[in-house]
Amino acid sequence: MSETVIEVRDLVKTYDRVNVVDHVDLDVGAGDVFSLLGPNGAGKTTTVEILECIRDASAGSISILGLDISRKKDIKNAIGVMPQSFNSFERLTVRESILYFAGMFKCKVDADELIASVRLEEKRDVQFGKLSGGLKQRVGIAISLVNDPDIVFLDEPSTGLDPSARRDVWEVIRQLKKKGKTVFLTTHYMEEAELLSDEVNIMNRGKVICSGSPLQVVSQHGASSTALVRGGGEYALNCMQSRFPGVILEGDDVRVTLDNGKNLVEIIRMLDDSQVRYEEITVKRPSLEDVFIKLTGESYGGGE
Numbered sequence: 547m548s549e550t551v552i553e554v555r556d557l558v559k560t561y562d563r564v565n566v567v568d569h570v571d572l573d574v575g576a577g578d579v580f581s582l583l584g585p586n587g588a589g590k591t592t593t594v595e596i597l598e599c600i601r602d603a604s605a606g607s608i609s610i611l612g613l614d615i616s617r618k619k620d621i622k623n624a625i626g627v628m629p630q631s632f633n634s635f636e637r638l639t640v641r642e643s644i645l646y647f648a649g650m651f652k653c654k655v656d657a658d659e660l661i662a663s664v665r666l667e668e669k670r671d672v673q674f675g676k677l678s679g680g681l682k683q684r685v686g687i688a689i690s691l692v693n694d695p696d697i698v699f700l701d702e703p704s705t706g707l708d709p710s711a712r713r714d715v716w717e718v719i720r721q722l723k724k725k726g727k728t729v730f731l732t733t734h735y736m737e738e739a740e741l742l743s744d745e746v747n748i749m750n751r752g753k754v755i756c757s758g759s760p761l762q763v764v765s766q767h768g769a770s771s772t773a774l775v776r777g778g779g780e781y782a783l784n785c786m787q788s789r790f791p792g793v794i795l796e797g798d799d800v801r802v803t804l805d806n807g808k809n810l811v812e813i814i815r816m817l818d819d820s821q822v823r824y825e826e827i828t829v830k831r832p833s834l835e836d837v838f839i840k841l842t843g844e845s846y847g848g849g850e
């Protein structure tokens with residue numbers, strides 16, 4: 547277990563008598579990618595901005611890199627921040643943007659090295675306003691690194707990006723982890739959290755409803771894996787119904803819940819014995835998204 551660099555206990559933030567952050571505990575390990583997941587209005591940004599010393603908590607205790615949250619100046623020097631919906635000055639080039647923010651934080655930076663770290667060498671002298679959404683986000687990440695922070699907070703770095711631009715942002719996040727930075731990420735995208743994170747916390751209506759590594763969360767709360775017999779139709783349904791009462795027909799496909807994968811062989815044998823024709827069998831293991839739907843009863847709406 548790595549050293550804890552962010553420790554949050556019983557954090558509450560109240561607006562208009564509602565706890566938008568409602569008794570939250572968080573533990574973030576050094577060098578980890580930690581993801582706070584949740585739908586719109588869950589309380590992610592409020593939580594993150596309290597940790598970034600931008601807003602004050604209503605109650606609770608927070609320690610960042612061993613510093614109590616009251617030591618705002620020291621904490622701000624040790625963290626990097628990319629806010630949700632990050633923007634820079636339209637007319638400043640990528641390089642000028644980085645130098646401008648570095649100057650604001652009174653940091654001496656090697657702008658070209660930072661530009662290379664987010665792979666924007668070719669856009670170095672292009673105005674911020676002329677960049678695509680994904681490239682703008684990468685400028686935002688570069689700016690969050692001007693003070694060479696130990697912890698980087700990225701609030702929804704990939705929201706609104708197309709799948710390819712999103713993957714480029716993921717690669718930049720992987721590189722941050724390689725350099726030993728702790729990354730505190732918020733995201734709507736379950737797939738992103740599952741791929742990148744050492745630890746995920748799912749937040750809903752101000753509360754953390756589950757936490758652990760993506761694998762732990764899925765195995766603790768996830769439904770079972772399912773097998774889909776594509777093109778099996780009524781024949782496959784009839785053949786399996788007596789043995790698997792939960793089997794369902796979806797168009798021309800048949801879906802059956804697996805008992806930890808143990809009965810997959812049995813299913814194939816049954817189909818074979820009855821000479822049922824089908825196109826293929828695919829197995830889907832439960833995902834974080836399934837966990838979210840199971841725990842909240844809500845469709846997530848954060849996927850692509």
Ligand SMILES: Nc1ncnc2c1ncn2[C@@H]1O[C@H](COP(=O)(O)OP(=O)(O)OP(=O)(O)O)[C@@H](O)[C@H]1O
Pocket residue numbers: 561562566584585586587588589590591592593630
């Ligand atoms: N300054 C504020 N004053 C009043 N209410 C606020 C304030 N900031 C946030 N809220 C409310 O707190 C709740 C949580 O908002 P927050 O922005 O933290 O959610 P979020 O999880 O970041 O959502 P999103 O995914 O849309 O960014 C929302 O209901 C929001 O309206």
Ligand SMILES: [Mg+2]
Pocket residue numbers: 590591592630701
């Ligand atoms: Mg937010």
